[in-house]
Amino acid sequence: MKLHTALTIAGTDPSGGAGIMADLKSFQSRNVYGMAVVTSVVAQNTTGVHHVEHLSLESIEKQLHDVYSDIMPQAVKTGMIALPEMMDLIYPYVSKPIPYVMDPVMIATSGDRLVSDEAVHFLKSKLIPIATVITPNRNEAEVLADMSITCESDITTAANRILQDLGPQVVIIKGGHIGENATDYAFTKDGNVRTWTSPKYDTVHTHGTGCTFSAVITAELAKGRDVMDAIGIAKDYIALAIKYNPALGNGCGPVNHMAYGLLSNGPETMDELLKNDERR
Ligand SMILES: Nc1ncnc2c1ncn2[C@@H]1O[C@H](COP(=O)(O)OP(=O)(O)OP(=O)(O)O)[C@@H](O)[C@H]1O
Numbered sequence: 001m002k003l004h005t006a007l008t009i010a011g012t013d014p015s016g017g018a019g020i021m022a023d024l025k026s027f028q029s030r031n032v033y034g035m036a037v038v039t040s041v042v043a044q045n046t047t048g049v050h051h052v053e054h055l056s057l058e059s060i061e062k063q064l065h066d067v068y069s070d071i072m073p074q075a076v077k078t079g080m081i082a083l084p085e086m087m088d089l090i091y092p093y094v095s096k097p098i099p100y101v102m103d104p105v106m107i108a109t110s111g112d113r114l115v116s117d118e119a120v121h122f123l124k125s126k127l128i129p130i131a132t133v134i135t136p137n138r139n140e141a142e143v144l145a146d147m148s149i150t151c152e153s154d155i156t157t158a159a160n161r162i163l164q165d166l167g168p169q170v171v172i173i174k175g176g177h178i179g180e181n182a183t184d185y186a187f188t189k190d191g192n193v194r195t196w197t198s199p200k201y202d203t204v205h206t207h208g209t210g211c212t213f214s215a216v217i218t219a220e221l222a223k224g225r226d227v228m229d230a231i232g233i234a235k236d237y238i239a240l241a242i243k244y245n246p247a248l249g250n251g252c253g254p255v256n257h258m259a260y261g262l263l264s265n266g267p268e269t270m271d272e273l274l275k276n277d278e279r280r
């Protein structure tokens with residue numbers, strides 16, 4: 001059996017909700033063989049980030065070498081890359097001719113800062129220009145476009161600035177933190193604009209939503225799917241994953257990576273499915 005392959009280069013989350021752990025769960029759920037290069041080991045859970053240890057450049061380089069010299073990924077995504085030196089190291093790997101999804105992770109849902117100011121500068125000048133897709137949330141789009149975003153027309157202005165000044169192929173400004181519904185806006189270099197909307201679920205359990213959304217896009221691009229179709233699948237996946245979140249932990253809990261695979265083709269509810277599973 002031939003499987004498509006995808007790689008994530010990011011930080012960890014031992015509680016399993018965000019970072020590399022969310023990425024691998026997303027790849028697996030979309031039937032893609034997942035690989036992972038760890039940049040930083042982060043002690044975090046649903047209540048926040050408690051400790052961060054960056055791996056050495058030597059360790060990151062050796063991990064990258066071991067992946068690329070053996071199993072070539074068909075798409076790659078980056079998440080938390082905390083330091084400019086790490087970005088410098090990663091640059092030649094993500095500039096290979098495969099789709100590259102960049103989630104410009106800056107601050108965790110808990111409000112903790114995950115990358116340095118210098119790293120943000122490097123992100124803008126080096127990694128974003130070679131990205132196929134970038135997936136900023138509202139705050140990240142504000143930093144990248146150097147303006148505040150308070151309404152829909154600001155989103156268009158910010159996206160156009162990002163496309164023109166920084167040069168990715170597609171920018172998706174995610175609406176988890178804007179407006180009454182969860183509307184995501186994709187703008188392409190050649191002038192196309194598309195939106196996807198789901199209800200905004202009234203829940204605190206959104207830890208790792210950005211990681212999951214960008215990882216599903218990466219998995220679909222690894223299969224050779226068109227970018228807009230990949231975004232559509234990621235949107236349906238994250239909406240169900242949030243709606244049927246398992247309410248774990250004492251803070252902002254993780255999402256449900258089983259929901260899309262189980263529910264996207266049928267009318268059953270998650271509760272009915274779990275009951276059926278227990279009977280087996
Ligand atoms: N409460 C919600 N209900 C429905 N969809 C949501 C909700 N919150 C976020 N989303 C969706 O989840 C995806 C991630 O968006 P969000 O703006 O939360 O990204 P993010 O802030 O980078 O995520 P993270 O919480 O991982 O930092 C988007 O598709 C967004 O529309």
Ligand SMILES: Cc1ncc(COP(=O)(O)O)c(N)n1
Pocket residue numbers: 010011012013018019020042044079080105107108109110206207208209210211
């Ligand atoms: C290693 C790592 N990468 C990314 C995030 C952002 O995810 P969230 O904002 O949902 O906490 C995180 N918390 N940890």
